[in-house]
């Protein structure tokens with residue numbers, strides 16, 4: 001099973017978040033096979049797909065080049081939580097990682113504390129974590145930096161630091177998610193934020209692991225802006241929403257990252 005890599009060699013990670021798409025298992029299987037064919041030739045890219053929960057089991061093990069992530073997990077390990085899915089259950093049906101803290105889950109009520117607890121549960125269950133952080137808006141006094149810092153530090157205060165390398169941060173500015181593709185920040189702004197995030201993590205883990213920490217960018221990425229972001233954004237990869245439902249667009253991103 002492909003894994004999110006942690007080697008020093010530049011190795012990109014492309015995560016596709018399908019959100020609540022597609023409608024049927026048949027369509028999910030078709031899309032997954034098309035993406036798997038696109039990912040087949042890659043040697044330098046880890047491809048991760050986050051399908052809706054009901055499709056995790058049927059898709060897991062169907063590709064030796066794509067690993068499966070859950071889109072979220074419960075902050076509770078088990079018990080009377082109707083509708084919840086625990087990290088252990090997601091792992092039991094084939095997820096090797098999970099997204100946590102996506103802005104759509106934060107909007108639905110996940111606080112920083114809940115996100116920190118979800119991260120703890122996921123790591124405890126043996127899942128890697130793609131932790132989404134991002135400001136709602138940018139202000140001219142740069143208070144948004146504080147928001148990012150707080151979102152990161154609360155999680156790191158709750159987890160076993162020995163498991164920190166199982167976390168990948170996805171910087172997803174809320175104002176750039178699900179918008180028109182020219183809304184995505186410039187690569188230079190993403191570069192700056194990636195360095196800031198690594199600095200914040202360095203405060204907790206020390207400089208060497210902090211600077212090596214994997215940071216992805218997500219928010220209205222298409223093939224056009226992906227090229228500049230991967231080349232100049234100082235990121236380790238992308239978290240892609242809508243365009244991960246288009247095998248050609250996502251396939252082009254995989255191919256581009258593989259040739260960088």
Ligand code: PEP
Nearest residue numbers: 177178218219220241242
């Ligand atoms: C997302 O929801 O994580 C995301 C990045 O979506 P989109 O690419 O559609 O903006």
